[in-house]
Structures are given as C-alpha cells and as structure tokens.
Amino acid sequence: MKSASLRGVGRGACVGALLALAVVDLLASGSAGYGGWRPALVLVVGLAAVLWPPTRRPAWLTPQLRTAVPALASLLYTATAYALRRNGAFGPGEAAVLLCLLFIAVRHCPPRWAVVCGLLDAAALLTTPARYYRSFGQAEALGYLLVGAILAMLVAGLAAYLRSLDYRRTVAVADTRREERLAIAADLHDFVAHHVTGILVQTQMARMMATTRPEGLDPVLAGIEGAATEALASMRRTVGVLRDATGEADRRPVGDLAGITELTSRFASPGQTVTLHSDVPADLPHEVQAAAFRVVQEALTNVRRHAADATEVTVRLALDGGRLTVLVTDDGRGGTQLPDAAHGGGFGLVGLKERVTALGGELAAGPRAGHGWEIRAEFPLPAESTREVS
Numbered sequence: 001m002k003s004a005s006l007r008g009v010g011r012g013a014c015v016g017a018l019l020a021l022a023v024v025d026l027l028a029s030g031s032a033g034y035g036g037w038r039p040a041l042v043l044v045v046g047l048a049a050v051l052w053p054p055t056r057r058p059a060w061l062t063p064q065l066r067t068a069v070p071a072l073a074s075l076l077y078t079a080t081a082y083a084l085r086r087n088g089a090f091g092p093g094e095a096a097v098l099l100c101l102l103f104i105a106v107r108h109c110p111p112r113w114a115v116v117c118g119l120l121d122a123a124a125l126l127t128t129p130a131r132y133y134r135s136f137g138q139a140e141a142l143g144y145l146l147v148g149a150i151l152a153m154l155v156a157g158l159a160a161y162l163r164s165l166d167y168r169r170t171v172a173v174a175d176t177r178r179e180e181r182l183a184i185a186a187d188l189h190d191f192v193a194h195h196v197t198g199i200l201v202q203t204q205m206a207r208m209m210a211t212t213r214p215e216g217l218d219p220v221l222a223g224i225e226g227a228a229t230e231a232l233a234s235m236r237r238t239v240g241v242l243r244d245a246t247g248e249a250d251r252r253p254v255g256d257l258a259g260i261t262e263l264t265s266r267f268a269s270p271g272q273t274v275t276l277h278s279d280v281p282a283d284l285p286h287e288v289q290a291a292a293f294r295v296v297q298e299a300l301t302n303v304r305r306h307a308a309d310a311t312e313v314t315v316r317l318a319l320d321g322g323r324l325t326v327l328v329t330d331d332g333r334g335g336t337q338l339p340d341a342a343h344g345g346g347f348g349l350v351g352l353k354e355r356v357t358a359l360g361g362e363l364a365a366g367p368r369a370g371h372g373w374e375i376r377a378e379f380p381l382p383a384e385s386t387r388e389v390s
Contacts, residue, residue: 015051018100022047022093029089038077039089046070046097050104064113067105071120074098074128081131088131095148098125099155106159107166114163122152199224223266255293257282257317263293264315267300272310274300278317280324288379291355292317292326295363298352299328299375307332307373322381329374352377 022043029039049066081088105117133141206220264274310332356363361379
C-alpha cells in the first residue's frame with residue numbers, strides 16, 4: 001500500500017507540473033499578443049493524448065495515433081506561423097508535452113511506428129523556436145535547439161532502454177513458460193506411463209487368473225481401477241496446467257519423499273513384493289525430493305516393462321557423507337510379455353539422467369551380479385541440510 005500511494009503521489013505531481021507549464025504557455029502567449037487559440041489547441045490535443053486514463057481510453061486511440069496527431073498539430077502551427085511571417089509562441093508546456101509523447105512513441109508504439117512517431121515528436125520539439133526566431137543562426141535560437149536536442153536524446157534513450165527491458169522480460173517469461181511446459185510434458189510421461197504400464201501388467205495377470213483362480217480376481221481388478229483413476233487424474237491435472245495461459249508452476253504435479261511410500265505400497269501385486277528402507281528426514285530440499293521420487297517411479301515402471309517376473313523389489317534411501325543415495329533393485333530375469341509398443345522408446349532413463357545431473361547428481365543403471373537390475377542415483381545436499389541431519 002505504501003509503494004502504491006507513493007506512486008500515486010508522484011503521478012499526481014507530474015500531472016500538476018505538466019498542467020502548470022501549460023498554463024505558463026497560455027499566459028505568455030496572451031501577454032505577448034500572439035493570440036491564444038492556436039497554442040491552446042495544440043496544448044489541449046497534446047495533454048489529452050498524454051493524460052487520457054488508460055482504463056477509459058478507447059481502442060482506436062492507439063499509441064501511434066496519440067503521439068502522431070499532437071506532433072502534426074504542433075508542426076502545422078509552426079509551419080503556418082513561419083509561412084505567414086507571424087510570430088508564434090513556444091514555451092515549456094508544449095516542450096514537456098512533446099517530450100512525454102516522444103517517450104510514449106519510443107516505448108509503446110510498434111517498432112516501425114516507433115521510429116516514425118518518435119521522429120515526428122522530435123521534429124515538432126526542435127522546430128518550435130522557428131515560430132519566433134525565423135532562423136536558427138541566432139545564438140538564442142541555436143541554444144534552444146541544442147537544449148531541445150539533448151532533452152530529446154535523453155528521453156528517447158531512457159524510453160528505448162525501458163523498452164529493451166520489457167522485451168527481455170517478455171522473452172524470459174516466454175522461455176520460462178516453454179521450459180515449464182516441456183517439464184510438464186515429461187511429468188505427464190512419468191505419471192501416465194507408470195500407471196498405464198501397471199494396467200497392462202495387471203490385465204495380463206487377470207486374464208491368467210480368470211481360468212486358474214477366478215476367486216482372486218477382485219484385488220487385481222481393483223488395482224486396475226485404481227491405476228486407471230490415477231492416470232486420468234494425472235492427465236487432467238497436467239492438461240489443465242498446459243491450457244492455463246498464465247503458466248502457473250505451482251499447479252505442476254510433482255512428488256516428494258512422502259509420495260515414495262505411497263508409490264511403493266501401490267506397486268505391489270500378487271507374487272511381487274516391494275520393500276522400502278528409508279532413514280531420510282522429510283525436510284530435504286524440494287527439488288531433491290522431487291528428483292528422488294522420479295528415480296523410484298521410473299525404476300518401478302521399468303520393472304513392470306522389462307522384469308515382470310521379479311518377485312522382490314527393494315527401494316533404499318539413505319544419507320551418506322552429505323549425499324542422498326536412492327537405490328532400486330529387483331531380482332527379475334527380464335521375463336515380460338508386454339507388447340512391443342508398451343516397452344517405451346528408451347527416453348525415460350535419458351530424461352531421468354538429465355533431471356539428476358541438473359542437480360549436480362549422478363545416475364547409474366545396469367545389471368546386478370547374478371541376475372536382476374539396479375538403478376542408483378546420488379544427489380549432493382546443501383550444507384544446511386547435512387548440518388540439520390547430523
């Protein structure tokens with residue numbers, strides 16, 4: 001509230017100063033006997049263009065129209081005074097208005113129009129002394145011209161700098177949104193692939209049990225129902241974020257250490273057990289927790305895809321020397337009957353490695369001694385986290 005009030009006071013002071021300078025112009029023009037309607041018309045048009053409230057500004061009043069029309073009115077006043085050899089007034093009010101319009105033109109007009117409108121405003125400002133001096137050969141006229149040129153360059157330079165900041169901010173926001181949407185797409189793959197693979201495995205199991213043990217079908221069908229529900233919920237959340245034009249990152253579905261417990265408990269199926277060993281505190285950095293969740297999720301998904309015959313899967317999370325170690329092992333021999341289309345394209349581990357190495361960690365995956373497979377990820381932890389753990 002304090003900053004907003006200060007901004008309002010500053011805006012009010014600028015508007016008051018602009019109006020005061022315009023009154024000075026009108027009083028000077030009247031006292032010199034130059035007639036007041038011409039400078040008054042120029043000032044009214046210029047002040048309307050500068051001070052028109054943005055919330056009440058019609059759509060047709062574009063920045064190029066706002067900046068070009070007052071400049072053309074000022075140039076027309078200068079041209080008629082010079083052509084008819086009648087002295088005309090020029091003062092600080094009109095100069096201030098034209099400088100404001102120059103700022104608006106350079107910062108807010110489309111690129112091509114910014115050049116045209118900016119040149120019009122600068123030309124109108126620099127030629128105003130010609131109404132009185134007729135020639136720029138005189139010292140006073142040359143002084144006015146020099147001061148006007150310096151002010152015009154300063155204002156145009158400031159506006160161009162702010163415009164470049166606006167452009168860089170826009171590019172940064174667009175890049176952030178694009179990166180976030182790519183990350184969301186990766187999340188969609190992680191969530192849905194995990195659940196859909198589970199649906200395939202449990203469906204195959206249900207088909208086999210339909211002829212051998214039909215009384216045990218209910219838990220398997222319940223697992224299929226739960227996996228399908230989770231997959232639909234994940235897709236709904238992710239598509240909702242992708243459709244959101246604001247690109248809010250806090251709605252992105254991510255996991256944490258607590259989610260690993262739920263993930264492993266839901267993974268178990270008849271004939272296959274999952275054991276979780278964890279002595280890791282729950283206050284680790286969020287990005288490390290999310291990456292650890294993805295490691296476990298991808299490892300379990302690969303077990304379903306490539307080692308459906310595994311009977312024991314072990315997940316270990318441990319702290320060792322300021323590093324978090326995530327280890328997922330299985331005793332499968334590579335027996336799976338999933339269709340080829342369900343085996344994935346081999347990009348899961350690639351994306352997982354990118355995620356781990358982005359946090360300064362290491363990822364290794366390969367066969368165990370004898371039989372089975374393991375995935376190991378290690379994440380360095382900040383000094384604050386290791387001190388808290390110790």
